[in-house]
Amino acid sequence: xxxxxxxxxxxxxxxxxxxxxxxxxxxxxxxxxxxxxxxxxxxxxxxxxxxxxxxxxxxxxxxxxxxxxxxxxxxxxxxxxxxxxxxxxxxxxxxxxxxxxxxxxxxxxxxxxxxxxxxxxxxxxxxxxxxxxxxxxxxxxxxxxxxxxxxxxxxxxxxxxxxxxxxxxxxxxxxxxxxxxxxxxxxxxxxxxxxxxxxxxxxxxx
Amino acid sequence: xxxxxxxxxxxxxxxxxxxxxxxxxxxxxxxxxxxxxxxxxxxxxxxxxxxxxxxxxxxxxxxxxxxxxxxxxxxxxxxxxxxxxxxxxxxxxxxxxxxxxxxxxxxxxxxxxxxxxxxxxxxxxxxxxxxxxxxxxxxxxxxxxxxxxxxxxxxxxxxxxxxxxxxxxxxxxxxxxxxxxxxxxxxxxxxxxxxxxxxxxxxxxxxxxxxxxxxxxxxxxxxxxxxxxxxxxxxxxxxxxxxxxxxxxxxxxxxxxxxxxxxxxxxxxxxxxxxxxxx
Numbered sequence: 001x002x003x004x005x006x007x008x009x010x011x012x013x014x015x016x017x018x019x020x021x022x023x024x025x026x027x028x029x030x031x032x033x034x035x036x037x038x039x040x041x042x043x044x045x046x047x048x049x050x051x052x053x054x055x056x057x058x059x060x061x062x063x064x065x066x067x068x069x070x071x072x073x074x075x076x077x078x079x080x081x082x083x084x085x086x087x088x089x090x091x092x093x094x095x096x097x098x099x100x101x102x103x104x105x106x107x108x109x110x111x112x113x114x115x116x117x118x119x120x121x122x123x124x125x126x127x128x129x130x131x132x133x134x135x136x137x138x139x140x141x142x143x144x145x146x147x148x149x150x151x152x153x154x155x156x157x158x159x160x161x162x163x164x165x166x167x168x169x170x171x172x173x174x175x176x177x178x179x180x181x182x183x184x185x186x187x188x189x190x191x192x193x194x195x196x197x198x199x200x201x202x203x204x205x206x
Numbered sequence: 207x208x209x210x211x212x213x214x215x216x217x218x219x220x221x222x223x224x225x226x227x228x229x230x231x232x233x234x235x236x237x238x239x240x241x242x243x244x245x246x247x248x249x250x251x252x253x254x255x256x257x258x259x260x261x262x263x264x265x266x267x268x269x270x271x272x273x274x275x276x277x278x279x280x281x282x283x284x285x286x287x288x289x290x291x292x293x294x295x296x297x298x299x300x301x302x303x304x305x306x307x308x309x310x311x312x313x314x315x316x317x318x319x320x321x322x323x324x325x326x327x328x329x330x331x332x333x334x335x336x337x338x339x340x341x342x343x344x345x346x347x348x349x350x351x352x353x354x355x356x357x358x359x360x361x362x363x364x365x366x367x368x369x370x371x372x373x374x375x376x377x378x379x380x381x382x383x384x385x386x387x388x389x390x391x392x393x394x395x396x397x398x399x400x401x402x403x404x405x406x407x408x409x410x411x412x413x414x415x416x417x418x419x420x421x422x423x424x425x426x427x428x429x430x431x432x433x434x435x436x437x438x439x440x441x442x443x444x445x446x447x448x449x450x451x452x453x454x455x456x457x458x459x460x461x462x463x464x465x466x467x468x469x470x471x472x473x474x475x476x477x478x479x480x481x482x483x484x485x
Binding site: 062066067070071072075076079080083084087090091094095097098099173175 | 211214215217218219221222223226229230233234236237238239327328329330331
């Protein structure tokens with residue numbers, strides 16, 4: 001398999017074929033929670049892209065240079081990755097608050113939420129720790145591959161979140177039976193979207 | 207059993223914790239944002255429901271405006287005197303502010319009282335329903351009961367009962383006035399908190415038509431006007447109106463009203479702190 005094609009497969013697999021929200025159902029809380037307005041969902045998607053990329057880079061370094069050489073990765077990866085993600089989020093929050101107050105006001109609420117976002121932990125773990133990834137590709141990932149994988153996951157997350165928010169904005173003015181209003185119809189829409197994404201299965205042999 | 211693993215694990219996790227702790231501490235020193243300590247106190251002092259009645263996009267911008275001197279201590283219009291006093295105390299000045307009222311919807315005609323004119327199956331919005339042939343109720347002045355005011359209320363003080371007739375939780379209402387603006391029929395008014403006698407109709411239709419359109423309408427019989435000793439109630443445009451300045455809550459008009467349009471309510475006490483907005 002040539003290099004560029006492998007990158008492409010990793011990216012496509014993370015983005016669509018094994019979409020984190022609709023195929024694997026990780027991080028459902030933001031899918032329901034922050035998808036009521038397109039604007040806020042874009043904010044959330046950007047925050048996740050940023051934190052996820054940083055977290056994966058740090059986790060990759062920690063795994064390959066600390067945990068693996070010491071032979072403690074097998075049972076220490078969760079506390080270490082959580083520590084990395086939480087510190088990064090805290091740092092990002094301080095940094096943004098200082099550098100760009102308007103951006104902080106726009107993203108403020110979502111940053112702390114990302115600390116406990118399962119998608120970030122999932123992406124960090126999958127891209128460094130062998131045996132988690134369901135993609136039909138041989139790995140250990142190198143750092144560029146891990147980054148491409150993570151960006152694919154984050155963009156997939158953002159794509160679905162924004163599509164979902166667009167649909168939910170239109171649902172606001174639709175005549176929905178009373179008992180389906182709010183979360184129930186959102187879950188039904190999520191299921192239908194998931195069906196659509198299932199259509200990507202087996203694309204390019206992934 | 208290999209005990210060296212314990213040391214390695216402790217070392218790895220400990221070193222990483224130390225590293226991140228130190229990095230965050232250094233970052234804090236570099237990126238610390240100096241905020242006025244009074245800002246947090248002010249945020250506690252105002253109602254904190256981000257209702258926007260003050261004209262600022264939320265409670266935090268409003269409090270910042272107070273600190274900058276752009277807004278007065280009575281910035282939290284929904285909080286009334288209590289909030290103004292608290293804000294004034296923090297800012298070290300005296301406060302004077304007018305009392306905020308409580309929302310009243312001048313209509314009690316739900317589905318069972320009001321005569322329908324058509325069946326409406328459109329968007330759940332009073333403004334939309336009002337635009338189509340003047341609404342689906344025979345009464346052109348009454349509440350449409352689709353809950354536009356309910357959606358606008360930042361503290362959930364307005365709700366619809368089974369009769370699709372909206373009720374105001376007078377204890378919860380902060381008097382921010384957002385519902386007054388959104389009602390397409392101008393039915394909502396802020397009345398003084400201690401007012402007990404209220405007219406629950408807005409119909410400008412003449413007697414016979416008012417009777418036909420709704421079973422709880424004011425048909426301008428003027429009995430209340432005659433019975434009032436204080437000249438506080440007057441029928442204007444075929445509907446009774448109370449002058450809250452003159453009214454003494456004696457209740458004679460309530461007894462005199464043949465159609466139960468004038469009702470007595472419990473005076474709304476000073477409201478508590480609004481529930482803060484969910485993140």
